[in-house]
Each structure stands twice: as C-alpha cells, then as structure tokens.
Amino acid sequence: MGSALARAAPRTGEHDIVVVGAPAAASQLASMFLVGLPGAFALPLVLIFGGARGRDRERLVDLQAHSALPVHLVDDKDPILPARVHLAPADYHLLVERDHLALSAAAPVRGARPSIDVLFESAADAFGARVVCVLLGGDEDASGDGRAGAARVRARGGLVIVENPATAAVGAREPSAERPLAAATVLHLSEIAPFVSTLCEWEVT
Amino acid sequence: MTFEAQQRVPSAAEAEWGVEDLEIDLLLEGIARRYGSDLRGYARSALKHRIRGALDREGLGSVSALQAHVLRDASAMARLLAALTTNVHGMFRDPGFYLTLRRRVLPLLRTYPFVRIWIAGCSTGEEVYSTAILLAEEGLSARVRLYATDLSEAVLAQAKAGVMPSELLETYEARYLEAGGRRSLTDHLAVGSDGLTARASLRDNVVFGQHDLATDRSFNEFNVILCRNVMIHFGAALRRRVHELLDESLCRLGILGLGARETLRGSGFEDRYESLDDEARLYRRLG
Numbered sequence: 293m294g295s296a297l298a299r300a301a302p303r304t305g306e307h308d309i310v311v312v313g314a315p316a317a318a319s320q321l322a323s324m325f326l327v328g329l330p331g332a333f334a335l336p337l338v339l340i341f342g343g344a345r346g347r348d349r350e351r352l353v354d355l356q357a358h359s360a361l362p363v364h365l366v367d368d369k370d371p372i373l374p375a376r377v378h379l380a381p382a383d384y385h386l387l388v389e390r391d392h393l394a395l396s397a398a399a400p401v402r403g404a405r406p407s408i409d410v411l412f413e414s415a416a417d418a419f420g421a422r423v424v425c426v427l428l429g430g431d432e433d434a435s436g437d438g439r440a441g442a443a444r445v446r447a448r449g450g451l452v453i454v455e456n457p458a459t460a461a462v463g464a465r466e467p468s469a470e471r472p473l474a475a476a477t478v479l480h481l482s483e484i485a486p487f488v489s490t491l492c493e494w495e496v497t
Numbered sequence: 498m499t500f501e502a503q504q505r506v507p508s509a510a511e512a513e514w515g516v517e518d519l520e521i522d523l524l525l526e527g528i529a530r531r532y533g534s535d536l537r538g539y540a541r542s543a544l545k546h547r548i549r550g551a552l553d554r555e556g557l558g559s560v561s562a563l564q565a566h567v568l569r570d571a572s573a574m575a576r577l578l579a580a581l582t583t584n585v586h587g588m589f590r591d592p593g594f595y596l597t598l599r600r601r602v603l604p605l606l607r608t609y610p611f612v613r614i615w616i617a618g619c620s621t622g623e624e625v626y627s628t629a630i631l632l633a634e635e636g637l638s639a640r641v642r643l644y645a646t647d648l649s650e651a652v653l654a655q656a657k658a659g660v661m662p663s664e665l666l667e668t669y670e671a672r673y674l675e676a677g678g679r680r681s682l683t684d685h686l687a688v689g690s691d692g693l694t695a696r697a698s699l700r701d702n703v704v705f706g707q708h709d710l711a712t713d714r715s716f717n718e719f720n721v722i723l724c725r726n727v728m729i730h731f732g733a734a735l736r737r738r739v740h741e742l743l744d745e746s747l748c749r750l751g752i753l754g755l756g757a758r759e760t761l762r763g764s765g766f767e768d769r770y771e772s773l774d775d776e777a778r779l780y781r782r783l784g
Contacts, residue, residue, distance in 0.1 A: 367758045368729040369736075381758050383590070384729075387542035395729045395758055396543040397584035405585075414542040417514075448514070 307451065307491050308422040309372065309388065310337045311415045313408030313438045316344040318429035319351065321455065321481060323358040325428060326377065328485025331360035334492045335424075336372045338388065339363075340380035340411050342437040343404040348381050355379065368395040380406050387414035404437050412441025421449030424491055426484060427476075428455045442476065451491075452476040453484055520560035521548060524567075531568050534578055534648065535711045538735030544581060551580045579651045584726060588623045588661065588669040588682075591757045594725075595627060595676035597777035602752050603635045606720060612641045615719040615746065617710060618727030619645035622656030622695075627676075628723065629699040630685045634678070638702055644717065646708035657705045659695035663688055710739045715746040722747055725778075726756035733763065740764040744782070753780045 314322045319341055329337075341351070348365055355377070356363045363377040364370070366386060370378065370393045380386040384395040385406055401407035408427070415423045425445040427438045446452045454476045479487055521544070522537075529535045536544065548560060555573070557563050567574040589595050606612045619625050625645045632638050647653050661669075666688065673682045686693040708716065710727070722743050728736045744766055747753060753770060755778040761767045770780035 365758075367760050367762075368756070369733070369763055384726075384758065385543065385546075387540070387546070389540065389542050394540045394542055395726075396540070396546075397586060397726045397729065397756075398543060398547055399583070399585045410546055413546065417542065417545060420511075420514075 304490065304492055306422065307335060307424045309415060309419050310335050310424045310426065310488060310491070311388070311411055311445075312337060312339045312426040312428065313411060313441075314339075314341055314428035315408075315435070315437065316341040319354075321428040323355060324481055325426070325485050326355060326359040326361070326363075328482070328489075329359070329361060330489055332375075333361055333489060334375050336374050336376060336378065337361070338366075338372075338378045338380070338386070338393070338411065338415070340386055340406050340408055341382075342406060342408040342435070344380070344382040344406060346382050348379075352379060366393050366395070369393070380411065382406070385410045387411065388418045389414075390418050402435060402437065404435060408438035409441035412438060413444050416441070416445040416448045416450060419450070423448070423450035424453065424488065425450060426453045426455075426488065428481070428484075446476065453487065454478050455484060456480045517545075517560060520564070521545060524548070524560050524564040527564050527568050528574070528577075532571075532574055532578075533712065534709065536581060538711055538732050538738070539581075540730055540732050543730060547581045551577055554580070575649075575651055579649050582647075582649055582730075583652050584618070584620045584730070586620060586623050586726065587665055587672070588627045589672035589676050590624070590627075590725075591777075592672040592675035594754070594757065594777045594779075595631060595672075597774045597779060598628070598754070599631050599635065599677045601774060601777075602721065602779065603631065603637060605752070606637060606641065609720060610640065612637070612721070613717060613719045614641060614643050614721040614723070615717070616643060616645045617708070617722060617724040617743065619647050619653075619656055619705075621652055621661075622659060623661060624723065624725065625656060625703060626659060626661075626685075626695045626699055627673075629695070629703060630673070630678075630682075631676070632702075633685070633699065634680065638698075641702060643703045644719070645703055645705050648707065648709035648711070650707055653705050653707060657700075659700055660691055661686075661693045661695075663692045666693060669693075710742065711735055715742055717746065718748050719746055719751060720748055721752045721754070723754040725754055726759070729756060729759060736763075737765045740766045744769060747782050749782065749784050751782045753782065754778065755780070 352365050361377050363379055365381055366378050387394045401410055412425050423445050425442050427442050442452045456478050525537045552563055567577050616625050632641050670682045728739055770782055773779040773781045
C-alpha cells in the first residue's frame with residue numbers, strides 16, 4: 293500500500309472536484325470510503341449510487357454517520373460547494389455544470405437512473421482534466437455503469453481511480469474482458485480515501 | 498497497478514471538444530429559426546447528453562451532421578425534439594406529494610365553484626392521470642378542469658391516448674395506496690394487452706394542448722399549477738422566465754407544485770410564495 297501511494301501520488305491543487313460512483317447494491321463501499329476522508333477535506337465531492345431507487349433519507353442518515361464532511365441531498369441547481377458531500381437523489385440523473393449541479397428526468401441510461409456514466413461524463417465536460425473520478429465496485433457491477441464515463445474523464449486528462457475488485461462487496465470475479473479503464477489507478481478500498489485526501493493538501497495553520 | 502502521470506491534454510483534442518459546444522450552439526440556433534422550438538435556454542449538460550444519444554441512434558458522426566439532417570427533414574426534427582425533451586415519470590411519482598395534495602390542497606379547492614388546474618410539461622401523461630384519479634376519488638371531477646400541456650405533439654398524443662406500460666402496475670399500485678388511494682388502481686386503469694389505459698371517465702375533464710414554456714405566453718388563470726421536474730431541465734434565465742409565466746398564470750392564493758428536489762431558490766419569486774408543505778414542495782402564492 294505504501295509503495296503504491298508513493299508511486300501514484302499526484303500533486304495537490306490540480307483538481308477541482310471529486311465524483312464518486314457506486315452501484316446502489318454496494319452502498320456500504322461508499323460508507324467505507326467516506327469514513328476515511330478527513331473533516332478538513334476541501335474539495336467538493338459528488339456521490340452517486342447507480343440505479344438507486346427511493347430511500348434518500350435513510351441513505352443520507354447512514355452516510356452522514358460515517359462522514360466527517362457534511363452530507364447534503366442534492367436539490368436541482370445547488371451550487372457546487374467545497375468540503376461537502378453532494379449526494380445524488382434517487383430516480384434522477386445528476387449532472388455537473390461549471391458552478392452548479394443539475395438534475396434530469398431523462399430516460400434511464402442502460403436501465404439506470406441515476407446513471408453513474410451520465411454524472412462522470414458531465415464532470416469530464418465541465419471540468420476536463422481537473423476531475424477526479426472514483427468508481428467503487430465498478431468491476432463487480434454487471435451493468436458496467438460508470439466505466440464509459442470514467443473512460444471519458446480519462447480521455448480528457450482527469451484522474452480515474454477504480455476500486456480493486458478484490459475488495460469489492462459482491463464477490464470476486466475476473467475483471468471483464470473489455471478494459472476501457474486500463475489507464476486508471478487501481479486501489480484497494482482502504483487506500484482510496486487516503487489517496488484522494490492527498491489531492492487537496494489542506495492548509496494547517 | 499498502472500498509473501500514468503497527469504498528461505497535458507493535447508490542444509487538438511481540446512479544440513475538438515470546443516467544436517462540439519459550438520456545433521450544439523449552431524444546432525439550437527438552427528432549430529429555433531427553422532422550427533420555432535427554442536432549446537437555447539435549456540440546461541446544457543443534460544441537453545448535451547441527450548444530443549449525443551440522438552447521434553448514436555441516428556448513426557451520425559457529428560452534431561453538424563445532425564443539424565443538416567433535422568433542418569431538412571421535419572420528421573427527423575420531431576423525433577429529435579421528443580428525444581431532447583421527453584421526461585420519464587411513473588404514476589404517483591413521490592407518493593408523499595400526492596398524499597399532501599389530497600389532504601391539504603384538494604380540501605381548499607372544495608370552496609371554489611369551479612377550479613382550473615394546469616399541468617405544465619405533462620410529458621406522457623402519468624402525472625395527469627395520477628392527479629385525475631385523486632380528483633375522482635375526492636369527488637371533485639365535475640367542477641375541476643385539468644389543462645395538460647407539453648411542447649412536443651408526439652408526446653402529447655401519447656399522453657392523450659392514456660396508455661402506460663403494464664409491467665409497472667405493481668409499483669404504481671403500491672404508490673397509489675401510499676398516496677392515500679381509496680380503491681384499487683385497476684378501478685381507474687384498464688389492464689389490456691397494450692398496457693394500462695386510463696378509463697374514459699378520467700379523461701373527460703382533461704384538456705390536452707401544445708404549449709412551449711420557453712416561447713408561449715400565459716393562456717389562462719389557474720387555481721393550481723403543477724410544474725414538477727420540468728424546470729430542472731432549464732438554465733437559470735429560462736427558469737426565471739417560466740417562473741414569471743407561472744406567476745402570471747396563478748390566481749391569488751393559488752397553489753404551485755414543484756418536483757421533490759426543486760426549490761424556489763434563485764427563481765426570482767421566492768418572496769411571492771409561502772411554503773404550504775416543505776417536504777412536498779407545495780407553495781401558495783401570496784396576495
């Protein structure tokens with residue numbers, strides 16, 4: 293773990309936003325990620341559960357219990373604020389614009405609304421290379437939601453972090469033959485939060 | 498483990514992405530001038546995603562190619578308009594909203610001899626029939642007229658037909674009961690081979706009409722306006738315009754219903770309304 297972080301650590305100050313996607317069935321992965329983030333984490337973070345249905349309130353309460361950062365359920369046109377977890381509501385797509393978040397009731401994408409791909413793609417469009425995208429449980433999700441969006445983030449020079457399938461919740465499986473995320477940083481779940489934390493070295497004064 | 502240091506993105510690729518934005522501007526300009534449908538004020542991120550989807554479906558390589566196609570072919574334009582503007586809502590989406598509508602708003606309507614309700618941006622009609630069912634069960638059908646509008650003729654035709662996919666019946670039934678349903682949903686919808694069809698009695702007092710919130714004006718005064726999950730698709734300026742239009746169209750103490758994740762913040766009309774129910778996002782226009 294130590295050597296992985298040493299090799300991979302990017303410079304701070306190069307990113308403006310962190311977008312995190314997980315399949316709805318693997319929501320505990322997000323709790324385990326959030327618990328590792330320090331309260332002084334200063335970037336805006338957008339968290340989405342692919343295909344989530346209902347239960348927004350329960351999810352919010354559960355995540356807040358694990359997070360030192362405030363977790364807010366997104367309302368349409370909410371400004372993107374630093375040091376906050378913006379939680380995508382169920383049954384809408386969530387998209388990133390330059391300075392705010394936008395919801396959409398367009399048709400599900402490959403059966404999912406919210407769609408992780410839609411969020412990641414919009415983040416790549418709005419923030420280009422200044423996006424950090426984290427895909428949790430991605431290799432385990434049969435739908436592959438998030439992979440195309442992550443590939444677009446990568447294509448625009450953003451940083452893509454994929455959870456190592458060995459720690460994923462649904463059970464280990466060989467990574468799919470199609471590997472659009474070959475250039476991603478693959479980390480164990482426990483390594484992701486410390487790694488993401490290095491992206492915004494907070495001022496200690 | 499593979500990791501590559503952050504690469505400087507090639508400027509050619511950056512230019513290419515800039516071209517897509519320019520092409521979208523030109524497409525929307527072309528559509529507005531050729532057909533009068535104005536999508537220029539829509540939220541760009543979601544619109545861009547839908548345009549890319551349309552490119553895939555039409556098998557076209559660029560937004561410019563799509564523009565050339567739709568400017569010459571009105572039926573392709575109708576398809577595109579539907580693809581860019583159709584929103585998908587099940588019946589009784591957010592049952593809590595309908596329960597509050599039933600308990601807090603419909604009793605107010607009893608005090609009026611005649612009531613007009615506008616469902617602005619009705620899409621394929623699920624919200625219209627959900628509301629019509631409530632009115633029927635509360636014995637208000639006879640004195641309420643529902644005006645259901647959408648900008649797309651294709652979508653309106655579907656709404657008017659009142660046919661909805663039957664595989665969702667179980668979900669709809671559960672939400673209907675959560676929304677305070679007094680009977681069975683199948684008392685209101687006929688289950689047939691082509692789907693769920695709203696019974697004729699539900700449609701009797703509904704008027705369907707084409708209306709574009711982006712370009713058309715107020716056409717009546719209403720006691721209740723439901724405009725749920727419509728303005729989420731609009732940018733800030735268009736959203737303000739639509740709030741102005743709705744405000745003009747709402748009578749004194751009229752009720753405005755927004756989607757579950759919408760607020761009046763940034764609408765320019767925050768001071769014109771009081772919240773009737775925070776959770777349901779129901780507002781009452783002040784005098």
